[in-house]
Amino acid sequence: MEILTDEREGDISISENLDENGFPFLPLSPESESRYEETDGSILAVDGSFVSDFYGSGTDWSCLREGESDQKKLELERGTDWSCLKEGESDRKKLVQRDLFQMWGFKKRGGPSECRVSSPPAMKREKRRINGHDSISDWAGRKVPRLGKEKTAEHCVGARRACPFYKKIPGTPFTVDAFCYGLIEGCEAYFLSHFHHDHYGGLSKRWSHGPIYCTPLTARLVKMCLSVNPLFIHPLELDTEYVVEGIKVTMLEANHCPGAALIHFRLGDGRCYLHTGDFRACKLMQSHPILLSHRVNVLYLDTTYCNPKYRFPSKEDVVGFVARITKSTLAKQPKTLVVVGAYSIGKEHVYIAISKALGVNIYTDASRRRILQSFGWPELSGKICSLGQSTPLHVLPISSLRPESLQQYLKKYGEQFTAVLAFRPTGWSYSEAIGNQLDLIRPSSKGNVKIYGVPYSEHSSFLELRDFVQFLKPDKIIPTVNVGNAANRDKMQSHFREWLKT
């Protein structure tokens, strides 16, 4: 209890109940609903809030990892030249006899010597401090942003903060999607779940903090788009068990964007952790051999839509709907330009389906063509073309799916196209009234531009999350999204308890 009491000293909170590590405070006030007891150094919770579930893990987390002998550091089953890793190895410390709090970067604030700040620009720091008596500072005087939402942490606003606890895998020298915290003490392998900016943020050609593990497709994108030194990148094939730093690791298809993986860790003592990265749970996952043969003890869960109001159709249904609308629109108005909005990667199956339904190619700009070609998907590569005039199906950045921008875009093609039919595929296109009934979706129209928001989600719906969790029956769930708000955390935790009731 002492450690946690110390943590509350000073004005260091960055959110009502999370410290700057994204770690929940213990409520200590008398009116607090939670109660805690200390038993042989571990903290046990008596009630059922997020914090209590969180601290009261019921597992002895101390003594997480023995000091390593001089045994081979990397024992991947697949042949790779690891010699590059020797460089800078002296920087990497081994994890020896640490408790859970240390493991997760939760340490007593002892002063600058304990702060792993890689020389933040002093002037910037000063500048940010100027405007705000109400601004919140950490012990070093840096203004630390409020963690209103997970996104803030993912985007590493106020970078060089300590890595949040939920990005570290206890009992291993691993982190997941933690590239924007500089060198993380004790981390000997940095896992990347998928190639979206809010997860790879911090990776650049100057990356030198340690080896990066990801799927082969993600590896290609990291090299191609971010120019990361290939010597740091270690692709792991899906559905193949590797041994990394003595831990068994398997990448599973995440049903998110191309290359996205669930990461399964199997420790020497038999404990299993599953980190979902971002994913859309589906029945197929429940037949994966590794999930059937080894029960997951701790689940790091993508809780983006962990709220019963999020009910959206399957991707297949949405794709079918989009194809139907497209066909009927083109039958009535043959000179229609069909536009699909997309971020860097993801949502490919929406335009692949339209391409199939209409029997047309897919046009997009050179930078996206390069990325899509790198997937190595024959059914996609063969359909991509570099001339807008040659096909009525175009893929544009989702940010340009506004009526004015699309009218401008249409003008470029003169008489060839006279109207635009656009689709904005996102989970946020759900509506409580519409729910699963796609036929109720109405487009927004302005002049000759029609835009459909379609609930094509690459994250699990509430019921998909429930089904997945009830299949896994983990001992413990650590949400990784929407954790910046105490009310959200408690709500999610109460869903988890409901789902896992015996």
Add this chain to the structure above:
DNA sequence: GCGATCAGCT
């Protein structure tokens, strides 16, 4: 001039 970071915005 280039790349990285950050506030603000959708």
Add this chain to the structure above:
DNA sequence: CACAGCTGATCGC
């Protein structure tokens, strides 16, 4: 709201 970014300003090299 915020999926997963983008834009523009600023700073260091």
